[in-house]
Amino acid sequence: xxxxxxxEMMTIAAARALSNDxxxxxxxxxxxxxxxxxxxxxxxxxxxxxxxxxxxxxxxxLPLSIGDGELCDTALFTVSVPEMFRYxxxxxxxxxxxxxGAQIDRFANLNTTVVGxxxxxxVRLPGGGGAPEIASNCGRIFITxxxxxRGFVERLPFVTSMxxxxxxxxxxxxxxxxxxxxxxxxxxxxxxPDPETKELTVVSMHPGIARDQIAGxxxxxxxxxxxxxxTPAPTETELVVLRDxxxxxxxxxGAAGKEAA
Amino acid sequence: xxxxxxLAEAVEENVRDGDTVAMEGFTHLIPYAAGHxxxxxxxTDLFLVRMTPDILYDQLIGVGAARGMKFSWGGxxxxxxxHRFRDAVENQxxxxxxxxxxxxxxxxxxxEAGAANLPFAAFRGYIGADLPKVNLNIGSVTCPFTGEVLxxxxxxxxxxxxxxxxxxxxxxxxxxEGIVGVQKEAVLAARRSIVTVEEIVDELDPxxxxxxxxxxxxxxxxxxxxxxxxxxxxxxxxxxxxxxxIRWDEIARDRETFTAWIRENVLxxxxxxxxxxxxxxxxxxx
Numbered sequence: 219x220x221x222x223x224x225x226e227m228m229t230i231a232a233a234r235a236l237s238n239d240x241x242x243x244x245x246x247x248x249x250x251x252x253x254x255x256x257x258x259x260x261x262x263x264x265x266x267x268x269x270x271x272x273x274x275x276x277x278x279x280l281p282l283s284i285g286d287g288e289l290c291d292t293a294l295f296t297v298s299v300p301e302m303f304r305y306x307x308x309x310x311x312x313x314x315x316x317x318x319g320a321q322i323d324r325f326a327n328l329n330t331t332v333v334g335x336x337x338x339x340x341v342r343l344p345g346g347g348g349a350p351e352i353a354s355n356c357g358r359i360f361i362t363x364x365x366x367x368r369g370f371v372e373r374l375p376f377v378t379s380m381x382x383x384x385x386x387x388x389x390x391x392x393x394x395x396x397x398x399x400x401x402x403x404x405x406x407x408x409x410x411p412d413p414e415t416k417e418l419t420v421v422s423m424h425p426g427i428a429r430d431q432i433a434g435x436x437x438x439x440x441x442x443x444x445x446x447x448x449t450p451a452p453t454e455t456e457l458v459v460l461r462d463x464x465x466x467x468x469x470x471x472g473a474a475g476k477e478a479a
Numbered sequence: 480x481x482x483x484x485x486l487a488e489a490v491e492e493n494v495r496d497g498d499t500v501a502m503e504g505f506t507h508l509i510p511y512a513a514g515h516x517x518x519x520x521x522x523t524d525l526f527l528v529r530m531t532p533d534i535l536y537d538q539l540i541g542v543g544a545a546r547g548m549k550f551s552w553g554g555x556x557x558x559x560x561x562h563r564f565r566d567a568v569e570n571q572x573x574x575x576x577x578x579x580x581x582x583x584x585x586x587x588x589x590x591e592a593g594a595a596n597l598p599f600a601a602f603r604g605y606i607g608a609d610l611p612k613v614n615l616n617i618g619s620v621t622c623p624f625t626g627e628v629l630x631x632x633x634x635x636x637x638x639x640x641x642x643x644x645x646x647x648x649x650x651x652x653x654x655x656e657g658i659v660g661v662q663k664e665a666v667l668a669a670r671r672s673i674v675t676v677e678e679i680v681d682e683l684d685p686x687x688x689x690x691x692x693x694x695x696x697x698x699x700x701x702x703x704x705x706x707x708x709x710x711x712x713x714x715x716x717x718x719x720x721x722x723x724x725i726r727w728d729e730i731a732r733d734r735e736t737f738t739a740w741i742r743e744n745v746l747x748x749x750x751x752x753x754x755x756x757x758x759x760x761x762x763x764x765x
Binding site (some may be wrong): 246247269272281282283284285286287289290296298299301302303304308309327331336337339340341342343344345346347348349350351353354376377378379380383388389392393394408421470471 | 505506507530531550551552553554556557560561564566568569580582583584587588590591595602603604605606607608609610613627657658659660661663664689712715718719721722724725
């Protein structure tokens with residue numbers, strides 16, 4: 219087996235969470251890489267949707283933004299942004315939303331808005347974009363982000379999009395019938411909400427990763443499931459597909475720059 | 480009926496100090512040339528509206544043209560922060576900025592309500608999220624038929640909306656193709672509108688009876704500005720300069736490099752300078 223980086227393991231583990239039947243609302247960055255690796259390996263018929271309105275897109279290179287021309291050129295069709303959010307997302311047509319975030323708490327609530335108080339933020343982040351309604355309207359949510367103390371925090375300064383709220387049946391109490399976050403894929407391990415408390419719990423550790431490494435990178439005392447398995451290492455095919463698309467992407471974005479200069 | 484005028488005239492006649500200005504284009508067809516013209520003409524105290532205020536609004540905020548901004552995602556897509564926006568919010572430089580923050584779903588619904596001449600939009604949103612706690616323009620409404628409580632936001636009704644499109648004919652009928660975003664709604668929601676276009680043609684020839692067309696009688700002014708969406712892109716004309724978006728991070732990080740960039744590339748430039756980005760690349764056009 220070839221060597222692989224923690225980020226490669228994260229992307230590949232995230233890709234494996236998706237199936238051929240998914241209709242997936244794709245966030246930019248790490249989720250976008252994972253979704254396209256899934257499409258190019260075990261889920262060739264997956265429907266990938268980006269919030270810019272592109273439906274059934276099959277990009278050859280990863281987009282830098284959620285609206286790169288590549289997405290529209292390779293889509294089955296492209297709709298307006300109001301139609302995207304009203305008919306397809308709010309209409310309940312999306313099985314899976316794939317999100318990243320700046321910060322997450324133990325109930326998989328996400329913050330991409332501010333660090334510090336809202337009125338006088340220490341760091342002003344980009345904001346929610348589509349996330350608040352993706353989080354509530356998709357059938358289920360996957361989240362992928364690196365496990366760090368800065369990212370996995372005891373208390374969020376701001377809840378941009380709701381995961382399991384205060385835990386337990388909080389989603390149901392707010393009238394939500396969708397599942398919310400069902401899996402969080404990091405560079406060290408995979409977490410899933412406990413069936414009762416909804417607290418994120420380690421269910422799978424990536425090869426070569428120790429428990430104290432995971433605990434040391436998490437901002438709250440992290441729990442491990444009764445049975446924790448080892449994430450299967452990336453296969454040769456998965457690695458080749460991921461590295462190829464990354465190389466194509468790097469080349470394409472660099473080339474576009476030269477042309478424009 | 481739309482008047483076909485120069486970009487300078489279009490901005491002079493239609494954008495006033497203090498206006499609520501929506502400039503739309505969802506990563507695609509972003510009206511950069513028009514934004515630069517507003518900076519050159521020294522428009523100020525603007526209340527800017529845009530779902531994804533990327534580099535264009537970073538520039539307008541950085542020169543101090545904005546008193547406020549209504550938005551749903553303020554970043555440099557795939558790159559990171561908007562440093563001028565952050566400097567304004569975190570350090571009030573060059574002036575304090577009032578922000579009204581929403582989600583994409585809210586903004587899209589609010590534009591649609593504006594286009595439909597409704598006072599507000601209702602949608603299923605913001606559940607469990609903190610934005611309603613900090614934004615008084617997020618309310619709720621109870622469905623009279625089912626009793627369901629839905630999120631409500633006021634319709635967006637800009638004084639002027641500015642967009643970029645592929646082409647117009649000599650009557651000012653406009654065709655938009657590719658990722659069409661929320662531009663049609665934004666134009667129809669506004670009192671006045673400016674459309675900059677890559678080409679002005681004798682016959683519009685929409686490729687399909689269902690093409691997105693804004694008729695000349697629903698548009699105030701059309702200006703011919705080839706390349707006017709650079710460094711975003713125009714489907715069928717030129718690609719997005721992802722390299723420039725990446726480079727902007729360095730330019731905007733520092734107040735002095737930003738100011739120097741504006742001086743050289745905006746204040747000392749003119750709309751025709753965008754034409755060098757307009758080389759029509761037929762590749763990849765469906």
